[in-house]
Every structure is written in C-alpha cells, then in structure tokens.
Amino acid sequence: MRQTWRWFGPHDTCSVEDMEQAGVQGVVTALHHVPPGAVWTPEAIAERQQAVATRGDGTPSSLAWEVVESLPVSEEIKTQTGAWREHLAAYRQSLRNLAGAGIAVVCYNFMPIIDWTRTELRHRRPDGATTMRFDLTDFAIFDIHLLARNGAAEDYPEAVREATFGRFRTMPDEAKAELVRAVTAGLPGEVERLALGDVRDLLGRYEGVSAERLFGTLVDFLAEVLPEAERLGLRLACHPDDPPWPLLGLPRVMSTEADYTRVFEAVDLPANGATICSGSLGARPDNDLPGIVERLGPRVHFLHLRNVRREGPGQPCSFFEDRHLEGNTDMVAVIAAALREEARRRTTGATQEIPMRPDHGQDILDDSRSAGQPGYPRIGRLKALAELRGIIATIEHPNICWRNSGLNSPVKPSLPAPDITSGGNLGPRARMAER
Ligand code: DNO
Helix, strand or coil, X not given: CEEEEECCXXXXXXXXXXXXXXXXXXXXXXXXXXXXXXXXXXXXXXXXXXXHCECCCCCECCCCEEEEECCCCCXXXXXXXXXXXXXXXXXXXXXXXXXXXXXXXXXEECCCXXXXXXXXXXXXXXXXXXXXXXXXXXXXXXXXXXXXXXXXXXXXXXXXXXXXXXXXXXXXXXXXXXXXXXXXXXXXXCCCCCCHHHHHHHHHCCCCCCHHHHXXXXXHHHHHHHHHHHHHCCEEEEXXXXXXXXXXXXXXXXXXXXXXXXXXXXXXXXXXXXXXXXXXXXXXXXCCHHHHHHHCHHHEEEEEEXXXXXXXXXXXXXXXXXXXXXXXXXXXXXXHXXXXXXXXXXXXXXXXXXXXXXXXXXXXXXXXXXXXXXXXXXXXXXXXXXXXXXHHHHXXXXXXXXXXXXXXXXXXXXXXXCCCCCCCCCCHHHHHHHC
C-alpha cells in the first residue's frame, strides 16, 4: 500500500519537510484555486509538482504528486445545464494534462452542491482532543429552522423533528451562527464559504432532480470521460457521499456498495473505480467495509482510512470521527482486505499499489494552535498514519504467518479483474451515451 498524505498546497500549515519526516511516500493534492469547469493547464500542474518536489530551503524533496483529490465535477455537469458540454471538454483536457504530467489516479465525487457535511468542527472528547461530529438533530435544526427549506420537516423521523423545537428555542445566537458555519464549511481547500442565501439559490438548481436522474447524469459523465481516461492509463476514483444519505432534499447516489456496483456495471471499464473512504461509508451500519474492499477489489483505486462512531441505529444517524483504530469499522480487517487485493494484483502481473491516506484526524497536542483545514491536523494525522503503518507492517511481516486467519491469503473478488487487453466494455447506458 502506498502511504500518501493530503496537502493543500504551499499555504498548507504542513510543509514538504513535515511530510517527509512523517515518512509519507506520495502526495495527494489539487489545484483548489481553479474553479470547477475550468481546465487545469500543464503550467499550473507543473507548478504544483515543483512545489511538492522542493523543500523550503530549495533542495529537492523525495516526494511527488501522485494522486489528484479532487478534479471537481461542476454543478453544470451534474445537472446537465448551462455550459456543461464545455465543462466536459475541459475535464477531458485536464485529464490529458494530468496524464502528460505522469499523474495516474484522479479522485472526484458526485455529491450535489455540498461535499462532506458536519454540524460541529471541534467537538470535544473526554480526553480534551477535538474532532468533527454530525448531530442529526442539529442538522435538522439547520435545515428546518435556519435554512427554512420548503418541506424540510418531512425529511426527518418524527422524534428528530420534535427534538429540534425545544433545542432550537434555547439555542444561543452564537451557537446558531456556529452551526451555520460548520454546515456550510464547503469544500476543503476552498477559501470561500457558502452563505445561507447561496445555499437556497443552489438548492433551487436541483429542484425536480431525482436520485435516478442524478445517477443518469453520473453515468453520462463517466461515459464521456472514462474512455479518454482509459486511453491515457488513468484511474478515476469516485469518493462516496459523506455522510452516505440524502441531505437537504438533494439526492445522493454513491452511498453504498450497491451504488458502486451499479455504476461499475453501467460503464464497465477498469478505469471506473472507487475511492473507498471507510469514514464516509462507515456512517451506515449496512456498509461492510472489509467486504466492500474485498468485493470491489480491482476497482479500489484509492483508499481513505478513517473511523467513525455511530451514535444511533440505522441511518441517518449522529456520528463522530473516532480514533482511527476505534469507531465502528474494523480497520485491521479493512487493511488486510486491501493487502490481499494487492497480493492478488501481483499474481496477475499488475503492479498497482493502492494509494491510501490517513483521512482526517483528531486535533491533539499542538494541533488546536495551528489553524489548518478542518479535519486535517498535522499531529492527529501523523498519529493516525503511524497506527495504520503499524498494522500494515504487522500483516506484511514475513516471519509472522497469518494464513490460518485468512488475513493475508489472496482471495478472488466478486468483480472480474480488469481485462487490460480489451480495455473493458461499456454498459448499455454508456454505449448509448457514446453514440
Ligand atoms: C473531506 C474529504 C472530501 C473529499 C472529496 C473527494 O475531508 O474526504 O472533501 O476530498 O469529497 O472528492
């Protein structure tokens, strides 16, 4: 497994040397300043590559930009409105430019309007660490009482709806403002934050867009970009919805294993893959993370390792971001499944290691004194990486035989391994779109 680290660019609180000292093997970054729909030019890509490859004192670093997170899909593409065809052309051009620069893995997501969503960015744990949390009642307060979205109340279980009234009545103004700030924190890496009025306007763009329709536009998007990605030798890795259920009346279509299987069948090309984010998918009890990694094996192009603790049954539910080896997901089993998949790839002659990054981290020690991106503290993530690396080293240790436990024996995934010679098949819907 390739140990990578998310870096927000030269303004990140983490330096290139910090990443080297953390023992990182590769860097995950993006051109956050380029708006969705615009082309990532070869010059801008080269400039970021240069920044990754250079230490503060000007000497060369040992690192390279290996994974793009994310090449964003514009709202126009997701709704097939406005300049969406130009945006598709720009997306393909950006892919060509990235491939030309030697970057092979590209993460993206297909969540309408808002990406990851939390109600608290600094929830205090008993040991004083802070972490991100999603509280269902607070989120319903935001939706029903602050955003005042039409029909919002009907989207919540009665008990949650009822609970919002009492809590909202006694909520201090500062807490309300903080809730709005947390929910609209927007995309990491972006400086601007969405104001309530913008959220209302944006929501209007999705009026009448059902989950089926959004799934259709996802398949159309993939049918337009994947053949090009395939030709270029790129792997596209769709990040799941976070949290994995519909929000604010917006459909979400990448929340479960079945969603991934469906999209892989619709455009059946090896480049059509997943970013398996154990934290996002893990907020639903019906997502079996080790099984997902095992079954989607060949299509796992990128791994985000993170753990959440669910605070209620079923979904939607409240949850918080737990320590990486605690929470509801069996992290050892997830890593074992990923290592088995890599072992399987080696038996087919494929050399692709799975890039993984420690996703998020709790703010610990000095983290609260450096204002980094929410969820991306330096020390919290360093601790997470060290723990995950310990698991990998243990499982891979040549003198320790885990075979009886099945932990490191190659398994056959249920999805067929990519057929590199034929370039794969387009599913019926995608074939239509290709014509
Ligand atoms: C949050 C991240 C997401 C992720 C995008 C990928 O911290 O995991 O913002 O980068 O959804 O497209």
